[in-house]
Amino acid sequence: MSFLWLTRRNGRSRRQGTRRALLVALALLCGLSEGALAERAGLSGLARLSAAASFKQFIDEFWPVARRAGISRKTYRRAFSGLEPDWEVLARQEKQPEFTTPVWRYIERRVSSERIAKGRALLRKHARLLRALELKYGVDRHILLAIWGIESNFGAHKGRKAVIRSLATLAYTGRRQKYGCNQLIAALKILQSGDITLTGMTGSWAGAMGHTQFIPTTYLGYAVDFDRDGRRDIWNSISDALASTANYLAKRGWRRGLPWGWEVRLPKGFNYALAGMHHGRRIRDWERLGVRPAAAKRFYARHEKAWILLPAGSRGPAFLVTRNFRAILAYNQSHAYALAVGRLAHRIAGGRPLVARWPVQDRLLTRSERIELQKMLAREGLYRGAFEGHIGPKTRAAVRRFQQAAGLPADGYVNASLLERLRRGR
C-alpha cells in the first residue's frame, strides 16, 4: 500500500517515483514500520541516504534507520568510528563472469580427495560433538562436516574482512544496497548483543561469517550457544558453529534419518520432462517408473516425496533427492552447491564415487551465447523471460519445449550442440 500512496502523493516525475519506491523498499527491509515510512521527515532522510555524496554522509544518514531498528548510539559509534569504505568489496560484487563453471568441475573441486580425507579425520576427532548434535537436531553428522568443509574448508578460510565495513560498503552504493542495508542492521544487532567483538566479527566480502559462513540475518535467526559459555561464537567455537548449522537445517525442514538423496539409474525411455524440482512424487512411485539406485542396494523411506535431478542433462549422472536436499538449498539455493554437500557427505561416510560419468567433453555456453540462446527461443515463441544470460527455470522450460519439438531428449540441458541446433532451426 505504501508504495503507491507515496509515489502518487509526491506526484513528481515517474523516475523520482520509482526511486522513492525503492527507498521505501529499502526502509521496509531495514525494519522500519509503515508509520515511520509515512513520516515525511523519515522519507527525506532516506532519500538523502541513497544519494549520500560521501561515505561519511551515508553513515550520518543511516543512523536514524539503525536507531529505529534498536541500535544504541554507543554501538553505532563503536561500529563506525573512523570507518572507510572497502572498494575491494564493490569490485567483487560487480564481477560478472563470462564463463560459468561446469557443474562437474564445481562439484569435483569441492569433493576433492583431500577434503574427503580431512572430513574423515574430523569425523573421528569430533565424534562426541557430532553425536550430540545428531541427537539434539536430527541432522546427519556427515552433512554437517560437508557444509563445514565446503563453506570454510573446515575453518581454514573463514574470511578476514571486517563484516561491518563490508556490509556498510554494500549498503552505501552498488547493486546490492538492499542486501547490504538489511545485513548491516543485523550485523549491528549482533555487535550490540556482545556475542562477538568488533574486531572479531570477520567474514567474507559479502558478510558470510565464521566456520559455516552464516550471513548476519541467518545468525540472528539460528545461531546457538551449544558450548554454553554465554556467547554464540560461530567464529571460534566449532561446537557453536556446527550446532548453529544443525539448528538451521532442522528449522528448514531437515528430517531425521532420511538421506539427502541417491545417485540413480533411469530406465530406457524415461520421460525427462519429469525431472526437476517441480515434479515431486513418492520414492516408491519413482521406483514403479523404473528408477533404481545406481550404487546403493535399495531405497528407503519409500513413502517420502522426492525429485529427479539431471544437473548435466540426460547424458550425465542422475539423482533422486529428498526434502533434506531442499533443506540444504535453504543454505545456498544452487543445486550444484547442495549436490556437492550431499556428495561430500556421502564420501566422508565411506561412500563410493559416482557410477555415471559427467559429459566432460561438453562445451558450455558463454554469457553472450546464453543471451543469444534466449533470443532465439523467444523468436521461436518458446520463451518470454529476460535476455540476461542466466539459465533459470523459464529458460529450461523453453529449451524442453524446443527439444520436444525437435525430437531430442527433453532434459532442458543447455550446451554448445543445443545452440548449434537452434541456429540451424531444428
Ligand code: CA
Ligand atoms: Ca558459545
